Amino acid sequence: MSRRKPTPPVVSTSGSPAKPGPVRVPRVNSSKVSLLDTADDPWLPAEDDSHGSVVEFPKPRKSRRRLYLILGLITLVLLIGGLLAYLIFSPALALRSVEVTGNSLVTSEEATEALEPLLGIPLPQISDEQVAELMDGFAPIESVTVAAVPPSGLAVNIRERVPVAILQSSGQFLLIDEDGRQLASVTDRDAVQLPLIDGGTDAVNSEVFSSIAAVLAALPESILNQLNHASADSVDSVELSLANDQTIFWGSAEQNEAKALVLEALLEAPPADPPAKVFDVSTPSRPVTR
Known part of the structure; x- marks a missing residue:
């Protein structure tokens, strides 16, 4: 509680005691009083400055975490870059x-x-x-x-690339793929179990060769290795010869997959008596043996 300044006594000049009168207190515009004024003015109550001081708080932890994270990422990138450079040029x-x-x-x-x-x-x-x-x-x-x-x-x-046939040229046997590309050469015909195509290297450029090569490429390896010879008078008359003197009439280079499945089944079937010498798969839905 603030202490109020005592009222000064009133002295009468007439010799009789004077009656105390009201004391005038000057009005103070509180909106114009500064902190310094109020501190020195004894007529104003002292202010409680418990809420008047400004406290400076530390920076939020979130900002510091973000800073640490950025610095950590930069360090990691530099380390990875250095490691990659070492691996590339070491x-x-x-x-x-x-x-x-x-x-x-x-x-x-x-x-x-x-x-x-x-x-x-x-x-x-x-x-x-x-x-x-x-x-x-x-x-x-x-x-x-x-x-x-x-x-x-x-x-x-x-x-x-897979060779599908052999061409004979200048005393050598050339291994060729279905595109007519020469892959290798051998001097011993029996060293390679692939069918021989007549006509030498000139046969590669013919339309008939394309039909023969397409047929050979469709055959499973188990049948391809049994073939001794492949020929055709036209694109629709491909004929294959097996090593045991059996003949396969294939016809055109159409429905090659179906014909290959039928031929494989015919060759794996128990042999007839007498054994068949010709397998006609030109129409795969109606194969003929004779």
Whole structure:
């Protein structure tokens, strides 16, 4: 509670005691009184400054967490970038050995020699395209897939084109695929169990060859390996000869899959007595044997 200043006594000049009168207190406009005025003015009640001071609070934790998170991400990116740069250019991962699989027409030595320009290059810098480009000179190779074998190895898997027939030319036997592409050559006819097509290399450019090749490509390997010869007088008269002197009349290169299934069933059936010499599958819904 504030203490009020005592009222000063009234002194009479006439000799008789004076009556105390009202004391005038000047009005104060509270809106114009500053804190300094109120502190020095004894006529105003003291203000309670328990709520008047301004307290400065620390920054919210959320802002600091966001800052720490950004700094952490920047550090992580820099670390990953440095690691990638090390892996890409490090001599510790330089190619020193190559393993080739999936090849039969192309030897492993030939493939390894073709990839020698890649030796010494770090594995992360070697791509499938680079390997495929170096192997492009081998006709039998259709595609390649590459896998790194750390720290310094490379596994190359080759997918080769499939030969379907043989052409005879200049004392050699050429292995060809269904597109007429020459894949390899052998000097011993019996070393390859594929049918021989007459006409030499000139036959590849004929329409008849396309029909024969399409028929051979549709045959399962179990039948293809039994064939001795393939011929056709026209695109509609493809004829195949088996090694045991049996003949297959195929007709045109249409419905090849259905004809192959029918022929496979006929050859696997118990042999008749006497054994059939001709299998006519030109109409697969009505095969004929005789």
